[in-house]
Amino acid sequence: MSIAVGLIGYGMAGRVFHAPLIRAAPALELKAIVTSRATEVAALDPGIACFATPEQLLADPAIDLAVIATPSATHAPLAAAALRAGKHVVVDKPFALSLEQARDLAALADVSGRRLAVFHNRRFDSDFLSIRAAIEEGLVGRVTLVESHFDRFRPQVRDRWREDGSPGSGVWFDLGPHLVDQALALFGRPQAVSADIVALRDGSGADDWAHVVLRYADLRVILHASLTAPGGDAGGSPRFTVHGTAGTLIKRSLDPQEAQLVAGLRPGDQRWGVDPDPVEWHDGEGRIALRPTLRGCQERFYRQIADALMTGAPLPVPIDEAVAVQEVIEAASLSAREARVVTLP
Known part of the structure; x- marks a missing residue:
């Protein structure tokens, strides 16, 4: 069947x-x-x-x-x-x-x-899976600050709906859902949100820079998306930086699966999902250890969809979690428009 x-x-x-x-x-x-x-x-x-x-x-x-x-x-x-x-x-x-x-x-x-x-296919990215595993192992103790960057270097505005200012365009609606979903999958729903979302490129019709802070009781999560910054492996900000009471994790480059798909690689190919960029673990004594990155596996999203439809198994992203992502997306947009902190009810 x-x-x-x-x-x-x-x-x-x-x-x-x-x-x-x-x-x-x-x-x-x-x-x-x-x-x-x-x-x-x-x-x-x-x-x-x-x-x-x-x-x-x-x-x-x-x-x-x-x-x-x-x-x-x-x-x-x-x-x-x-x-x-x-x-x-x-x-x-x-x-x-x-x-x-x-x-x-x-x-x-x-x-x-x-x-x-x-x-939300980015739940199956190598960078996210590796950072989540290290956090769950307790390598940095209690997490106090996370910076999650999704940056691209596209300084010239392109003629496409994602950048024309129409409803649903802009970097916050494009990349923000990935960042928010990963943060909520790790830490749950925040208490409040503050955001700065603007267009910085010449001639940009839609926002192309977003800096959003999720506020928890004893944790801050910074979500950042830009179209004028190279990714971590090209000299820009690391994909993830996680600070905690026992050390720091750094993952510099973005998961390779999008680039692999564009290049024609497919799930099942030998190199599919393989991420050569390790996670750096910095302890409190100044020592650095390199942890191999877990393999990316975005194909699991649709395999879990099939299981859900055929056997009643849970969806890969429960619908209430998807609604919670939309709540934070909207709160950040409101925060940026009104230059204030938005408390979630």
């Missing part, structure tokens, strides 16, 4: 991330894609049907799971339409454009009896 998957959208997210990872899950079968790139789909697999509109795909009774990989502003309405059509749904991040939309979708999934998941 296999689960028939329909993919809505075949741009960067659909082509580079979703299609390869869906096809790496043995219990999932990618049956149809909504796209105008029929030639590219035929080159991938001539057995995959192409639809011109989401409505056509959602009307197909053979499709069990709809995956939404379209521009951010369309996520919530398409997810709602798919749930109403009786499909299980995976929606790319950001989950929605507002906390209200996210809560409404969660309620609709509950009423419809369908499973709804958000594609």
Whole structure:
């Protein structure tokens, strides 16, 4: 038995991330894609049907799971339409454009009896998995400060929806959900949020720099995203810095799976998910030890989706956790607009 998957959208997210990872899950079968790139789909697999509109795909009774990989502003309405059509749904991040939309979708999934998941694939990154394992081992004692950077060096504004200022564009809606989801997976929901989110590049129509602080009782988590800074392995800020009462962890470079997917590598290939950049463990006496980085495994997201649909197992990202991510995304946006600390109720 296999689960028939329909993919809505075949741009960067659909082509580079979703299609390869869906096809790496043995219990999932990618049956149809909504796209105008029929030639590219035929080159991938001539057995995959192409639809011109989401409505056509959602009307197909053979499709069990709809995956939404379209521009951010369309996520919530398409997810709602798919749930109403009786499909299980995976929606790319950001989950929605507002906390209200996210809560409404969660309620609709509950009423419809369908499973709804958000594609927080970065929970399966080598850097995050390695830092989480080191924290859980107690290597730094009680964690007091975390800095999590997701930086790219793209100083020139590009002509695309992610940067044009339209609803759902900007670096905070693009990279912020990854940063927030990882932080909440480690430490839970914060008490308050403060943020500075701005456009710094010449001619930028959307925010391209975000600096967000999650405030806990005895912990601060700094989330930082920029389009004008190289990543840690190119001389910029480390991907993760974790300070605690017994030492510090540093992970310098970003997980390699996105670059591997772009280059044509796929799950199962010998080098898939292998991250040569170690985690540095600095103890209180000035000693430094290098820990091998755990292997990245983003393909596990869709394998866990398949298990959830076939056996009732938990989703890789429970829907209440996805809603909590949206709550922090919205609180940070409000904090930046009003230049104040936003307390979460």
